Amino acid sequence: MGIELPDATAGAVSDLPAFDVATVPTTGAVGGVLPTTEPERPLTLKVPVAPADRVFRGLLTGGGLVVLIVMLLIAVFLAIRATQAIHLAGFKFFTTQSWLPGSNHFGILAVLPDGIFIALIALFTAVPIAMSTALFISEYAPAALKRPLITVVDLMAAVPSIIYGIWGAYFLQARIIHPIRFLALHFGWIPFLKVRTGDFPSSYTSSTAIAGFVVGIMIVPITTALSREVFSQAPVGEREGAYALGSTRWGMIRSVVLPYARGGAIGATMLGFGRAMGETIVVALIVSPKFVFNFHVLEGSGISISSLIALRYGDSDQISLSALMAAGLVLFVITLIINSLASVVINRSRSSAQTS
Amino acid sequence: MTTVAQRPTPPSVPVVTPRPRLVSKVPLRSVSTEALGSLVASATAAIALVWVLYSRILPFHGTLGFWICTYLTFLALFGAVSGLQFGRRVVVDRVMTAVATTGGVIVVVVLVDLFGYTLVEGAKALRHLNFFTHTMSLAGPLSPLTKGGALAAAVGSLEQLGIATAISVPLGLLAALYMAEIGGRLAYVVRIVVDAMTALPSVVAGLFVLSLYIVTLRFPASGFAAALAISVMMLPIVTRAAEVIIRLVPNSLREAGYAMGSSQWRVVWNVVLPTARSGLTTAVVLGMARGIGETSPVLLTAGFTQELNVNPLSGQQVSLPLYIYTYVRFPQHTEIDRAFGAGVLLMLIVLVLFVTARILGGAAPGEVTKRQRRAMARATSRARSRATESATETRLEHSQRQHAVITGEEAS
Known part of the structure; x- marks a missing residue:
């Protein structure tokens, strides 16, 4: 797979006309039944839609409608359910840091920025790995290695998030605290790398940075797969032109492949960002939740909207649920915007590259 | 184009020259001994130095x-060694090759680490066969690994996956066929909405x-x-993937079907779907692999139980992701080992689905296996024998029927 299948609809076939009007040229008409007066004009035949076809088309339309309705229902239901909490909290919903729906004191000012920080750290991790992997697969790897590597990337995409979660929480976390401690002790003068809780091992665990790092590993496959696709589409003629001018391979990549693929790679990165924003379980397993916005990313606390929902879904009273719905709605709208922007970027870049 | 060398223009050559023998002196895409040597030397030097x-010497560990x-030192050494013999362009090229290879x-x-660590940790629980045959109902937090297992979780996972597949695959296929075969303005709306729904965070599906x-x-x-929550997650994946694959079926095949006088559903049933079969199966299987690993929708909707509950319709039910999520947060080592054991089971199921998809997806649209070819030959011979039987029809009847098919009076 493609984790996400490439957009093959771009070169899609035109829809077949409904089978009710067919044109048959009179020349070569069957059986001499058709008039032969004006051989130039095509004759229009009306073929009625068979009853079986009518049922069939009804069935397909029904299927499409059901999917449409289910999907719309999710968005509408989410919005309706969220209004209660948003009404109650008003604009404070966007300016409050804590999450106490019981006493009507809740907002997303802590969870949203923290979640964005996690997603940004995920991007800082994923983009270098994904881009170099994509370049390696499309430009450097010998032919015998290409397919296995593509399979490896696809398999990485198929690994469930809970596995990344337990791997990150138990394997990686124990090993990554040494570099994190090093960063905190020697680069603590950079504001967001500071750790204010003292030099204990537990100060460096459960942080936004570790969660972001694991989420970053998770979004490597999707970013890699999409970027590789675009890299490999760079026109052969231009590649050969660069080589013919005496370019090295890296020179060719810099002057042909990267400019060609810029839009697609940016789109792939944005899709990865959207994925990272929505990632739940890894964040819920790693961070220790704290409803105060904390830009010291190496410190052991953090939260994101999705992990908030996973940690608090048990609060079954109406208002708590509605508040979670409101947070979920915000998350959904953000991921929707990011994904739409990404597809606009990808589409625009590809078409512009193809017309030039 | 800063990296493209500016070569001096070659001296003008005489017009008539004997054609030089084409002997390729330029090694294309091969690794020279020198490059390999610098690589190995830099790597060894980097490891030793670091x-x-x-x-x-330095107070570091980890x-x-x-x-x-080591990696950073290696890059620096590799660049320096190359710089002894070559110019900046080649050095940059070599270092970038090393950087790109790093990604791979x-x-x-x-991936190896992910599988290996889970397997090693999970083996502690998997070594005891009761892990496959027991539930957690008789095992407390302090029970040894010889008690309790993940049977209930595995059963629950498979049942939920089955129900979710039964819901999302037919719906997804119908919607995909609608978008690809019927089209129109409404289909455009459906496509936009399905695209938007691929952005739906899984936890929000569970919340819904x-x-x-x-x-x-x-x-x-x-x-x-x-299962409902999982199918909400699977539906857009299956729909989108299936639509892409159905659109890959060449239009000429459809037109051939219509030219034979087939109705639309016949064309879809006998031409489009069989042609796209391997791709569709891959889409479905990969959707399933995605569905079985979904944790957050299940967490919000399935409840949790330590008992074996084979009835998905009543009572709370545990599944593998939920089992892992629950037990991995226990402080006891045995519970964490059990969680990793369940993680191995989950990965095994995903791996089986993934390999199945790979095997099935090997065939391009329209490619047929030996078995399919034999089946097609049998069908053809059946049709031929039917045709010879009906050849006794008079010529008049035959032409009448042909005429009827063309004018559409007789719909098949």
């Missing part, structure tokens, strides 16, 4: 830090089912609710 400095330092190496290492099915409609948390 080992001395990092673990003997494996990860060691490899990060990291991906493979991460929790809020609609459990809180509003007052059904209890059950395996079925979890």
